[in-house]
Amino acid sequence: MDTKQKKATAYWKENVRYLIILLSIWFLVSFGAGILFKETLNTIKVGGFGLGFWFAQQGAIYVFVILIFVYVRLMNKLDKKYGYDE
Amino acid sequence: MDVQSWTLLLVIISFTIYIGIAIWSRASSTSDFYIAGGHVPALANGLATAADWMSAASFLGMAGLLSFTGYDGSVYLMGWTGGYVLLALLLAPYLRKFGKFTVPDFIGDRYYSNITRSVAVVCALLVSFTYVAGQMRGVGLVFSRFLEVPINTGVMIGMIIVLFYAVLGGMKGITYTQVAQYCVLIFAFMVPAIFISIQMTGNPVPQLGMGAEVLGEEISLLDKLDGLSTDLGFTAYTDGSKAMIDVFCITAALMVGTAGLPHVIVRFFTVPNVRDARKSAGYALLFIAILYTTAPAVAVFARTNLLETVSDQPYEDMPPWFQKWETTGLIVFNDKNKDGLIQYVGDADKNELTVDPDITVLANPEIADLPNWVIALVAAGGLAAALSTAAGLLLVISTAISHDLIKKQWKPNISDRAELIFARLSAVVAVCIAGYFGINPPDFVAATVALAFGLAAASFFPAIILGIFYKKMNKEGATAGMVVGILIMLYYMLKFKFDMFGGGSEEDWWFGISPEGFGTVAMLLNFMVSLVISTFTKDPPEKVQQIVETIRLPKNAGRASSH
Incomplete structure (x- = not known):
């Protein structure tokens, strides 16, 4: 894996981590607090x-x-950190 | 001035604005027509998405629905807003980076197959047509109620207006009229809500007034309403009567369906870059939330007002709005025990009054004795809501025909100019079909809107999510998943809503899940079938896996193109 590829993989991993955290909150306030x-x-x-x-x-x-x-x-912030911002 | 003159005045002013905007923003290329050239600012796109999203059903129907179902109505509130979180986090940025014109474009390219593309086109058309018929009907209803023209004339007037700016301006025209329509509809929704909140609780913020103490009494509004409801034999307002598993599934189906609706997704193709796609999803939900958090308050005010006004009161003493709505057949009083009093109770045998939930928002200003211009404003707002959604849907339909079918499958060498002509022609045809359904509404409109969400959840959502988050997903898996998802959803709806395949009643529902919530099951099935089939078939070509790598990185989204 070259560095460009490595950077892309690391970026994606952090992105997915954010998604998991945010979507857990999304689930908790609606399906959790509002229903279950x-x-x-x-x-x-x-x-x-x-x-x-x-x-x-x-x-x-x-x-x-x-x-x-x-x-x-x-x-x-993440885009900036990895230089994907425009 | 009376209500009718006010309505006429406000409708003419707002329509002039819409037409003026349409003339100013004519489309000159297919890129203009399909995605407004790809340079709509994030804020404008947020406003347009909100107007696009909030239909006649949200504006006129939802507060009424909540008012009559209490807690059970929460499924719509959470379902139709929570979907935007999925959209913002899981779909919008990546689809924008992908940079094409339509949802079938993404599915066709990502799954390197015209069969998969065609399945997506069929789903898009099915979802959008079922949805648009109800909008045209809504336009007709508002016209007939407030300007006293026949309902069909109302539909025709609506058709001509939509035709004008959708055909002339395409997405560009629609986007900027939707911005104006959002302003009209939110103003029209908030003004009566604030007035009534002050009247009942002294608190000018309806979201707070909903829980506040009733003016001059020592009891909170919700407790009072719970008490009134249970005294009359209804379920307590803040308790539901639906099973928890059904509430759970309906909410999930509506959320996922929202995120899979083509006319919503396509709005995120119109912004300049990925960063703006994310941001405009946030704006969109913010603008939607203003109405969606006010609606439950309006519902509580309206329900309390209604119970207090009619319950055990003499029929002769009813205020003028009661008779006015009686003549439309939307309020029906049947004095079963001939005592001249209105018994409005939970027990169906003793109940003497039926009220159509749809009149709640329209009648609310009259019930609360608000000035005439407020009542007229609500009419203009209802029209704005119906027209903006209808236009957005019609654009998806015409794009599916001119771009996904004609350009991508039938005549790939067609010039941009010719494609634009086809796009405009398809828009004309689509408006006429929608108008036809508006004038001759199939009696299953209400049922098919739920079907639209179920279908979107069962088909598009898994295919798009897997296309972005699972590099190894191939065309065999995705196609099989979509087909199985749609078919099982259709089967369940037809069986339990339309009595086909032997029909069945509530006791026969699988796992106690209603047809409205079944989209969740169909979606899970789609995911499972896709994953299983893809492990037994060939991996997608290297080039496609490369596409997935690129759409995950936000840089250089560039302008969307058809190439």
Whole structure:
């Protein structure tokens, strides 16, 4: 493997690592908090909402938006680190 | 001014803006027509994607649906937003780097096969047509309700407008009209929501008002609504009645389906580079989230208002909006026990009132006694939502015909000018077909929208994901996966929605999963079939594996081209 190839593989590995972390959070706030653990979380009340219901109808969506912008930031940094930025 | 004059005024102003933009942004090449030349700024693309995405169903239907299903409606909220995370992280950047015009382009090239390409074209057409019919119907409904023209005339007016800017401007025209349409629709959605939130809770932010204490009472709005609902024999608003596994599967199917819809994916081909593709996905979801986090609040306000207004009240005392919607047949009152009072209860035998969920958003400003211009604004917003989505879908249809079929398979040597003419002609044909379905709606429109998501989830999503993340995926695996995914999805829908193949009721659902959620199962099956078949067949050629290597690196995305 030449250095160019090595660089590309390392970049891809880091990219996939970010994806796994971000998608785990994506799964936790929607399928986790909003569906699977909804009943348990509903016993906690925040701002008039049961927490499980809040995640299902509000919270998950806020987290989704944040996740994408975090991803954009991380990837811009990663591109720069490996010289793939334009 | 009365509601009708206000509506006419706002509709004329907004339509003039759309047409003006269309004339200003005419397409002069196929690149302009298919992907707006590839230089739409990230912010504009985010706005356009949001308008493209939010259809008449999101604008008019969703708050109503939530209002009548409570927690169960969460599947749509999470499903139709969570898909954008998948899109931004797993699809958009790589497809942009790949740099072609359409989704079948990617599938055809990545799987080096025209058969695979054709399967993708069929899926794209199927998904888009089922979707667009409902949009034209939505346009007709708004026209007929607010301007009192027959519904078919409404559909015709909508057709002419869409025809005008889709044919003239292609993607370029559509993109910039969608930017304007987003502004109209979000303003139209937020103004009544803010008004009603202040009226009911004193909090001007509907997202907070939804959980706040009711004005002048010591109880939070959600607790009050739960109480009202259970007193009348309905399920508590914040509890669902669907099985957890079904909620899980429907949410997953909608998320994955969203990420696999061709008219959404193609929007990410229009930005200059990979960096902007990522960023515009973020903007898109942000703009969508504004409406999608407000809708559940509107649903709670509307439901509480409705229960308080009608429950056990004398029929004679009903406000004027009640009679107005009664004449449309969307509110039906049947005084079963002849006591002159309205019993609106969960028990079907005793219930005397049926309310169509679709009227929630349209009737909400009237129910809350808001000024006439607000009611008219909602009409203009509904039109903007329906038109923007219809235009985006029509573009996918015309591109599939002129580019994926004519250019790529039938006449590869066709000139750019001739291809552009074909693209415009296909757009005309597509609008006419969509208009036909709008005027003669098949009675399965509602069912087929769910089918569209299931199909997209069962076909495109695995093929694209594997194409990017698994270098060794070959044409045999991907084609087999797509075919198996679609067929099993179609079979399940036809069996349980349309009573074919022996039909079946809820008890017969496999693993207790509804047809709406079955896309998740079909998608998993697609993944499995693809992986198994590919291990027993030949690896893809070295050149294709090279393509996969390049699309993983963001640099030098260049402008998309057909070569």
